[in-house]
Amino acid sequence: MAEQRQTSQQQASRQQQRSEEERRLQAAERNKDWADRAAHARTADDPRAVAPRDAASRPSTGERF
Numbered sequence: 802m803a804e805q806r807q808t809s810q811q812q813a814s815r816q817q818q819r820s821e822e823e824r825r826l827q828a829a830e831r832n833k834d835w836a837d838r839a840a841h842a843r844t845a846d847d848p849r850a851v852a853p854r855d856a857a858s859r860p861s862t863g864e865r866f
Contacts, residue, residue: 844850855861 852860853862
């Protein structure tokens with residue numbers, strides 16, 4: 802009887818370890834994808850990569866009040 806409990810506890814522990822490992826791998830994959838997208842999001846030829854400009858081509862933060 803005690804051996805059965807120990808065996809089922811070991812199986813539960815192994816299952817928990819596997820699911821935690823799967824979660825870690827999925828998180829690492831998501832983080833890698835996020836980092837890759839972020840690295841390519843603003844390239845030098847992307848107009849959003851530079852500060853906005855006013856009519857005189859100076860960097861601008863918006864209209865003056």
